[in-house]
Amino acid sequence: MDLFNIIGVLEGRSKKDEYVVVSAHYDHLGLKSSGSDKIYNGADDDASGVSAVLALAEYFKAKGTNERTIVFVTFTGEEAGMLGSTYFGTQIDASNYVAGINIEMIGKESKFGSKTAWLTGFDRSDFGKIIQKNLEGTAYKLYPDPYTGYNLFFRSDNASMAKLGIPAHTFSTGPLDNDKHYHKVSDEAETLNVTTITETIKAIAKGTESIIRGVDTPSRIKD
Numbered sequence: 001m002d003l004f005n006i007i008g009v010l011e012g013r014s015k016k017d018e019y020v021v022v023s024a025h026y027d028h029l030g031l032k033s034s035g036s037d038k039i040y041n042g043a044d045d046d047a048s049g050v051s052a053v054l055a056l057a058e059y060f061k062a063k064g065t066n067e068r069t070i071v072f073v074t075f076t077g078e079e080a081g082m083l084g085s086t087y088f089g090t091q092i093d094a095s096n097y098v099a100g101i102n103i104e105m106i107g108k109e110s111k112f113g114s115k116t117a118w119l120t121g122f123d124r125s126d127f128g129k130i131i132q133k134n135l136e137g138t139a140y141k142l143y144p145d146p147y148t149g150y151n152l153f154f155r156s157d158n159a160s161m162a163k164l165g166i167p168a169h170t171f172s173t174g175p176l177d178n179d180k181h182y183h184k185v186s187d188e189a190e191t192l193n194v195t196t197i198t199e200t201i202k203a204i205a206k207g208t209e210s211i212i213r214g215v216d217t218p219s220r221i222k223d
């Protein structure tokens, strides 16, 4: 079976050889063998993230302030073992990649309340601190991943870039300890909070802007 990542590139103005990835995965779990509903829609996991990638592509294209080149990617095969992002990692020169902005499950309010998200691997680079600084003065807050026992930094597509040293992290609002639709056929669009999605996309746009503009460069991930 052939698998495809879907990629769009917005060339940078003055720093076109410095790349920032904005990503999410478009695959989910496919079909269930039995039951009246057999389709794993994956509305939150991770159509919500894909909607963010598309909205951010439109936003940054219209804004035209990207001094760095932005590589918008929707990855395939995340649920099957990060197949798409692993392949992507073999095709790039990581030293040219300054950041990875991965987005997973932003369709439900986080455990910290409205207008909040959390970031995986918060202490592994200063990416998260840059985002927090850029969100100062707004009502939106970014927290370190509260589910430290789940090892989430290594369980989404950001890991395929982070293991190459790229400061690549995942934004999420997922209430993982209390999400009855996680990896179920009931992960349907009606279960999502659209306000949470839009507020989070806006916060990611504002939070990452200084990186996109080439003003801030997050520290590399160490082994």
Ligand SMILES: [Zn+2]
Pocket: 025, 045, 046, 078, 104, 105
């Ligand atoms: Zn996912």
